[in-house]
Amino acid sequence: MSNLTQNFANPNNQPLVIGEFSIRQDKDGRYCINDLHKAGGGLDKHKPSNFLRSEQTKDLIQEIEQNTMMLKSENHNSDAVNVIRGRGKDQGTYVVEDLVYSYAMWISAKFHLIVIRAYKMLVTQWKINDRQSISPEQQALLHEIVARRSGGERKIFAEMWARHNRHFKIAKYSQLLAIHFPEAVHYLETMELKSKITTVTKPQMIEVSQNYHRSVQGLAMHMLWIHEWWLNFGDSIRVLSPNMSAAIHDRFIDGALFAYHFINKDELKKQKEFMEYFQWHLSSTDRMALEYKK
Numbered sequence: 001m002s003n004l005t006q007n008f009a010n011p012n013n014q015p016l017v018i019g020e021f022s023i024r025q026d027k028d029g030r031y032c033i034n035d036l037h038k039a040g041g042g043l044d045k046h047k048p049s050n051f052l053r054s055e056q057t058k059d060l061i062q063e064i065e066q067n068t069m070m071l072k073s074e075n076h077n078s079d080a081v082n083v084i085r086g087r088g089k090d091q092g093t094y095v096v097e098d099l100v101y102s103y104a105m106w107i108s109a110k111f112h113l114i115v116i117r118a119y120k121m122l123v124t125q126w127k128i129n130d131r132q133s134i135s136p137e138q139q140a141l142l143h144e145i146v147a148r149r150s151g152g153e154r155k156i157f158a159e160m161w162a163r164h165n166r167h168f169k170i171a172k173y174s175q176l177l178a179i180h181f182p183e184a185v186h187y188l189e190t191m192e193l194k195s196k197i198t199t200v201t202k203p204q205m206i207e208v209s210q211n212y213h214r215s216v217q218g219l220a221m222h223m224l225w226i227h228e229w230w231l232n233f234g235d236s237i238r239v240l241s242p243n244m245s246a247a248i249h250d251r252f253i254d255g256a257l258f259a260y261h262f263i264n265k266d267e268l269k270k271q272k273e274f275m276e277y278f279q280w281h282l283s284s285t286d287r288m289a290l291e292y293k294k
Contacts, residue, residue: 018118030082030094033103036115040107048093051106052081057099064098132178137254139174144261145188156195164188220259221271227256228275 016023016031018039024032033048040046051057061080068078082094095103097119104115134142146164150156161173167187168176176184230252238245260268279286 016118016122018114024090024092024094026082026084026090026094028082030096031100032092032094033100034092036100036103040104040111046107048103051103052093054106057102057106060099060102064096133174134176134178134181134184137258138176138178138181141258141261142173142176142184142188145185149188149191149193153195156193159193159195160188160191163191216262217267220262221267223255223259224263224271225275227252227259228278229280232280 015025018036021035021039023035023039026032033051037046037048052061064080065078068080080096080099084090084092084094100115100119101112105112142164146157146160150160164173164184164187165171168180168184170176173184230249234245234249234252263271
């Protein structure tokens with residue numbers, strides 16, 4: 001079940017609405033297909049029980065649950081279907097987002113399109129209502145852009161932040177909304193600076209800067225290497241330990257995103273071409289022999 005689906009279970013968000021029917025959700029964010037059945041015309045042949053009995057649906061449920069088990073966290077419920085019995089207001093059969101689309105298509109192509117459009121409207125509304133601020137990692141990236149472009153000039157550094165905060169109508173950059181992050185990156189990267197950077201020749205500082213640059217670039221290259229390894233073997237690690245995999249997945253992915261900023265385009269192209277055909281399973285001796293032949 002996606003985080004987005006779970007967020008829609010929050011009572012502060014708008015529910016999924018199909019025509020005049022509001023589709024209920026359980027505590028884990030699944031949608032009630034009994035409500036979808038009513039919205040789709042309520043014909044007996046389209047009852048949820050008939051849909052869930054089909055072999056194609058059973059296969060889909062099995063695939064969804066197996067995939068979810070590989071990626072789940074400790075607090076994640078991997079069941080694709082949840083049946084709530086009794087006479088209460090929550091009674092019904094609740095399914096995950098993928099099964100919502102499958103059920104709608106099972107009823108008719110027209111109803112499938114109606115559900116897709118309704119869900120898109122819900123996603124748009126959720127993004128508008130989302131007031132989450134940028135993450136510490138995103139703050140660090142904005143800070144890196146300002147530090148790089150200001151070149152150590154305190155006046156330019158202050159000017160860039162002042163114009164940034166004024167543009168987005170915030171008191172400090174940590175208050176920037178997550179939905180505005182891409183725009184903020186573009187704004188800072190393309191900002192025309194009113195003050196000029198003073199160029200001072202200091203051989204010793206230049207030497208330190210060059211050494212620092214080489215070290216950072218080397219670290220970035222290793223991060224891309226780890227990222228490529230994870231793309232090749234991450235699925236196997238998930239089978240061995242889903243919890244460990246979930247804990248390190250974002251580190252490798254986010255680390256690579258940061259690494260791209262420290263490697264020039266030519267080096268990055270060479271690295272990608274090299275890793276595309278890298279033989280991970282060869283021994284060091286065999287790999288050296290292969291390199292020698294080249």
